[in-house]
Amino acid sequence: MNIEYDSFKIGNKTFIMLTANYHTHTKRCGHATGEDEDYVLEALGHGFRRLGFSDHIRLPGFSQPYTRGDYSLFDDYCQSINHLKKEYKDRLDIYLGFEAEAFLCYFPYYKELLDNGVIDYRILGNHASRDDHHHILSRFVSISNPSQLYEYRDLAVKARSTGRFSIFAHPDYFLASIENFDSDCKKVSCSLIEASIAYNVPLEVNRGGIRKGRTKIGNEIRYRYPTDEFFSLVGRYKAPCILGCDAHAPNQLSDDAAEFEAVEFVRRHDLVLLDHLDTIQDKRR
Numbered sequence: 001m002n003i004e005y006d007s008f009k010i011g012n013k014t015f016i017m018l019t020a021n022y023h024t025h026t027k028r029c030g031h032a033t034g035e036d037e038d039y040v041l042e043a044l045g046h047g048f049r050r051l052g053f054s055d056h057i058r059l060p061g062f063s064q065p066y067t068r069g070d071y072s073l074f075d076d077y078c079q080s081i082n083h084l085k086k087e088y089k090d091r092l093d094i095y096l097g098f099e100a101e102a103f104l105c106y107f108p109y110y111k112e113l114l115d116n117g118v119i120d121y122r123i124l125g126n127h128a129s130r131d132d133h134h135h136i137l138s139r140f141v142s143i144s145n146p147s148q149l150y151e152y153r154d155l156a157v158k159a160r161s162t163g164r165f166s167i168f169a170h171p172d173y174f175l176a177s178i179e180n181f182d183s184d185c186k187k188v189s190c191s192l193i194e195a196s197i198a199y200n201v202p203l204e205v206n207r208g209g210i211r212k213g214r215t216k217i218g219n220e221i222r223y224r225y226p227t228d229e230f231f232s233l234v235g236r237y238k239a240p241c242i243l244g245c246d247a248h249a250p251n252q253l254s255d256d257a258a259e260f261e262a263v264e265f266v267r268r269h270d271l272v273l274l275d276h277l278d279t280i281q282d283k284r285r
Contacts, residue, residue: 021043021048022095022167022242023247024053025054025056025246025247029067029069030067030069032247032248033249034249036084040088042254048253049092051093051253052095052120052121053094054097054098055098056068057098057099057101058070058071058073058074059103059106060109078118081094081096082096096119097119098113098119101128101155104158107162110122111164114164122164123166123167123169125169126155126156126171126173129151129155141177143178148174149188152174153191156168156192160201163199166201167204168196170208171196171203171204172227172229172231173225174188175230179218179219181227186233189230189233193239197240200240202241202242202274203240204243205242205243205265207243207246207259207262208244208252209246210223210258210262210265211255211258212224226265234271240274241274243263245258
């Protein structure tokens with residue numbers, strides 16, 4: 001069993017310390033900093049046993065320099081992480097992956113990367129939708145109508161139904177700018193949670209959203225994500241969850257303040273936190 005956190009008691013209170021993270025970016029995406037080995041050393045210093053690199057996926061024919069980096073960086077990324085795997089194999093289990101959107105036209109490419117053993121796992125980061133001509137249709141961080149809500153849901157469910165995503169990152173990303181959690185938001189949330197249970201894909205409590213702090217949205221001051229409305233439903237469903245750093249700098253792996261807030265968020269909503277995660281490639285061995 002691969003334990004993702006340590007728990008210990010002080011008095012009557014149980015504390016949790018992360019020992020794994022699967023949501024880690026690199027400077028190649030254009031909005032992260034630090035060398036790949038710096039993330040490894042930070043993880044070791046914080047007592048991690050497993051570290052997954054899941055930079056924004058490089059897509060052939062689709063370049064976004066400050067969002068996912070150019071496709072030309074694909075080989076360098078894979079070679080670097082695979083080198084670190086070997087270099088630190090006796091001290092840390094390192095995994096090579098990507099964070100990918102539910103871009104339907106790239107599903108065959110996603111399948112190929114896993115089937116050919118190029119990567120170990122992939123996480124779903126449903127940031128946007130696009131057509132077959134490389135045009136972004138919706139940016140889900142700023143949803144403005146119900147049709148976009150349901151588009152977000154449909155794409156996220158379709159992606160997880162493939163069995164090729166290990167984690168659903170910041171699943172409530174669609175609520176980032178929503179002022180009122182109405183009946184449509186609840187319906188979409190329930191559908192997303194039910195799909196994660198059905199397809200056994202844990203929902204991520206995203207520490208990156210906590211790290212960015214609370215902001216005023218409508219009449220409320222809250223995190224853009226994770227949101228109380230969504231995860232209160234997750235707690236009722238007892239759906240599987242996992243903590244993710246969403247690290248864009250090495251020191252974000254060891255951000256004790258964000259970790260404490262994330263653990264308190266888990267407690268507040270009585271979330272079922274996985275004590276291990278099998279990556280796609282783990283399941284095939």
